[in-house]
Amino acid sequence: MHVTRVEATPKSGPGLRDVRGDVVRRQLSADHNLEFTAVKTIVGFLINSDVSHEEIAARVDDLFADPIIEHSITNQSFLGNKEIFSQTPDAVVSVGFKPGVTDNPGKAALDGFRTIFPNASLDSNISTYITYIFYGMPQGISSEWLSSTLYNNLIQRSFVTEGEMCNTGNWLMIDYPEKPPQEFKTPAHINLEISNEQLIDISETGLLALNLTEMQAIQQHYRNPEIQQFRQAAGIVEDKPTDVELECLAQTWSEHCKHKIFASKIYHTDLETGEQAVIDSIFKTHIMKPTHDMQNDVDWLLSVFHDNSGVIAWDDEWSVCMKAETHNSPSALDPYGGAMTGIVGVNRDILGTGLGARPIANTDVFCFGPPDWQGEIPDNLFHPSRVLRGVHAGVRVGGNESGIPTINGAIVFDERYLGKPLVYCGTVGLMPRKLPDGRESHIKTPSAGDVVFMVGGRVGYDGIHGATFSSLELTEESPSSAVQIGDPITQKKMIDMILEARDLGLISCITDNGAGGLSSSIGEMAEYTNGCRIDLAKVPLKQPGLSPWEILVSESQERMTVSVKPEDVTAFEKLALLHEVEATAVAEFTSTGIFHVQYGESTVAYLPIEFLHDGVPQLELESEWKIPEHKPFTPPQTADHNTILTDLLARPNIASKESWVRQYDHEVIAQTAVKPFVGVKRDGPADAGVIAPIHGNPKGLVVSCGIAPRYSDIDAGAMAAAAIDEAVRNAVCVGVDVDKIAGLDNFCWPDPIESEKTPDGKFKLAQLVRANRELERICRAYRLPCVSGKDSMKNDYGKGPNKISIPPTLLFSLFGDHPDVRNSATSDLKHPGDKLYLVGESLEELGASELAFMMTESGHAAGIGGNVPLLTDPNRLFSSYRALSKAINSGVVKTAHDCSEGGLGVALAEMCIGGRIGAKIDIDGTGNISTWARLWGESLGRIIIAVSPQNNAKFLELMTGHTTTFLGEVEATTQLSIVDGFDELISIEVNDLVTSWQGTLDLTGGVA
């Protein structure tokens, strides 16, 4: 074995350019105002194989370089090659991966290498790198700094050649990343007969994230004489856990997997009302119970809560399911890899639903620090604009390469997300109601004796302790092994294969390998048959030497766990071979009641299933609500509302996200009827995504979301209600059938457990109580079952006075039926003469509004306090939603847009932008409240619609009994004009609105 270096670099000439270099040059200009003359790039391959340099050199243009557009060179570097790089550069930076980090281009190159050299050693491997060559470097920046903008030292290495070394040609060359051999450790036995302090110490140093009560519960288990007796019989240390067992319990009992806070008993005190209450599990009380009650009323809720995603019947032949997850901690440390594993991870939840669903649509919602943040950045973390770029790229690559359209999402900005960005990724799945063999696809059918396969990627050191790590706050010492990079193509091959296996009837049970790895996936499935036996020695590894506990809990990506009846094993393996997917039998289901793990012949874990899954003690917590104090928001006496409008449109929370969203494939599968951007120039905002997933059939599915974290500053209950209402409103705007909608609740909270590091834990927990009480109240009123959800409860950075906690944030995602996508309404104004109406009521509710934040930040107001938007009568609102939805589905209304951040003023501006047309509006009739509240307030339940003159009477008839106020007309002008009776408020060119709205977040640096 020896290493051969191959390099390729773009040719120059008419019409040819070095696009990778241009992108770096433009980004340095856009992000840092630095103008380089040129940036050029070299792509490098380090091939470790037994194929000779000469043989490789002869085939370089068949594989590593494209001879039409690239120069190639073997066993030397282009650096210093005067024919191609005639000028001496100012700096050269080579970036490659650290040993053991997933190198997707390297993996693909190796596959291509085997096509050409089928007899190459099986141990061959290829590592890739990119070299950036800088010309015309501006004064005052260092090459080291330049390099830091190009790589992440958690996962990558960088080699920098600068100044004089460039002149002398003393290039620092990147070398092959040799992974140091891993030391295999036989399972250790952990003595738990120690003091409480020592128990906590074991948990903390081992990153187990278990509290004292939980450590004591484990201690008790091993003191039980019955347990000791059967352990002895099984040939395992009888009175203490092995490290495999302790790690397995820590993963299974982690906050991430067990949702201990949502399951806790809470002693709640409300200092505002004097209420004292005990809540025995927020989840069971406020989420599960209402949904189960609704399940009695409808026949389409097929599977809720217990599977990887919630499943609803879509028609007689098909069902749909949806799930959203967060991947916050990994995205903070490695935005690209963290976010990519977020999206491909939630895709696997869909694949692991029932007997396997096909992912057909993605959603993503991000919360970041301000993109133009000028202040300090916490140690070990990145500037929000870099987090945005990395997260976006990860989700883009993950979604696009998997062939799943991204049809809906949002990006929210607030300073408090500096310490931890929120990366919500959601996926919708589709499956036939019945498989060809007659089984209902949403029901898993495992039995004892079934063979359990691990399918897809291999297990490596990457991703150890993800579940427990995300159950702790971030610190500067957070471990790199908790971060992984996804490999969407390995996963895509696996998805193709598994869906074929499903249709052939080969799958009896399936789940994904996410948090907790095999320990969780096999452990959860073993509950069905009450037992399993795993042999860790059979698990294929990325590199040798992993210890048994590491194999069991590693969260290495792209893996599903699938059980197959013994008689189907051969067919399953054959299918895997065809698809070039690795599938290895690693376990079998039993009915022994034991989670039994072996490494070869020796038993390394022997845990009762019941103890593993139900042994975790219930937390008991206290919460205490008091009204947060804010200076009230009082708008100035006079103001230029034209400027306020353009300023609001440019606010990151409102500004167009098109330059980012357009980089997602939102149309693959040929089903997307309402795309993320709509209107004449296809750049107006869509309220919700609408797809028609069965080809040739216009029956549709609506996907929308709502999020309003800043309302938590005043009341987290109002925040939750606003998020749910926004999701429903958005769906109504496109014409969802309000009688068939289902929701997902994804809570991201700062640590709500009072402790030394969280002195305000009781208040944060009270916020959680209020949010969930509102969730129940609104969902019951809207008949909106929550079919799946997730919580992430430790979104804090650091400890002590500099601790940054996120604002309590609920993302509410919704999916529901659309009777016929051809009747979808969109937000863009369409025809002059169309009449505009406001459906719903404006109230004096400017507290925590985008306007209040803007004016407070700029010093024009004292604070953001005041009335936060509330839903006092959701039942009444819901009936007006039903009426409007009917008007849309009967084809009467073609234009609808919801009022959210920036209220009526911003919503009207967005509608004009989409239509590139003017409108004349009078807000005089919209309530006896201040002009400010009517124009910029964010009262819930409001939708602006436009209707053609010929449909006007029909529309008004359909809306009888619902608050519907005439606003004005679409005009054949290029001007938005808003008056309040005799007072002119706004008169502005639509093009000026476009400029303000589109300018802020286009950080791409253009195309030149």
Added chain:
Amino acid sequence: MYTPKVAVLFGFGINCDHETAAVFEMVGGKSTRVHLNSFISGEDELSNYDILAVPGGFSFGDHLGSGRLMGNRMRFSLRDELLNFIKSGKPIIGICNGFQVLVKTGLLPGPDNNEPDFIQRASLTLNDSGRYEDRWVTLDFNKDSNCIWTKGLTRIDCPVRHGEGKYVMPDAESLANLANNNQITVRYVDPQKPQSDNSNDDVLPFPLSPNGSMMNIAGISDKTGLVFGLMPHPEAIYAQWLHPDFSRGGAPASTTDIQWEGQGLQIFRNAVEYIQSTH
């Protein structure tokens, strides 16, 4: 009426296989999604089919250049089968990643006078913008082309969804030759201008040309007119409700009996009817 059998390739990251199979069925074909390895292993045979479609996607993650690794698998493992398929006059279409694959295998644009020699003569490379984007473009078709896939088409709207769609050739001469042979089948155009004004070879500004392709090339065919590849996705406008102007009442109508039909479907119907005409 004969029902042409269509092989829709999948595997290794191809991801438009379901909709590509669906559109052929809408126009009277019988589609089978076939994993590339089924052809290579001999489990299935290319000669069993009348039409081959290489759909869009991200085969091998576009690593080492889009279409390159998939193209190599075909070039080195399926060479004779592909040659025989073309020699027996059967049509092939490559869409997006499929187009990239056909270019990297050398099937497009192909040699001038001989049978396919699997030599790469052009490339599809990174968009000038450096970005993958999903956006709608307007395309004009070459009325002098002999391409069987594009017969009767003049102008359609459809989406592009790619990061590497810039068509390049190594020199002006080979480009001119391609144009003279009428192998430039379809080009990006400015929808505001009538078709006759779109003969300009200068690269249109972004986003009219989404990628900076030489001569605004969106798709080409081989000398026989049987092998056709394009970056945009005609299958993604099989129905009018997929057009972004649909809610505005502005989706172009179909000239066929299927009232909801979108403009893209005719391309697939052309190939099906071509096969039917030879049976």
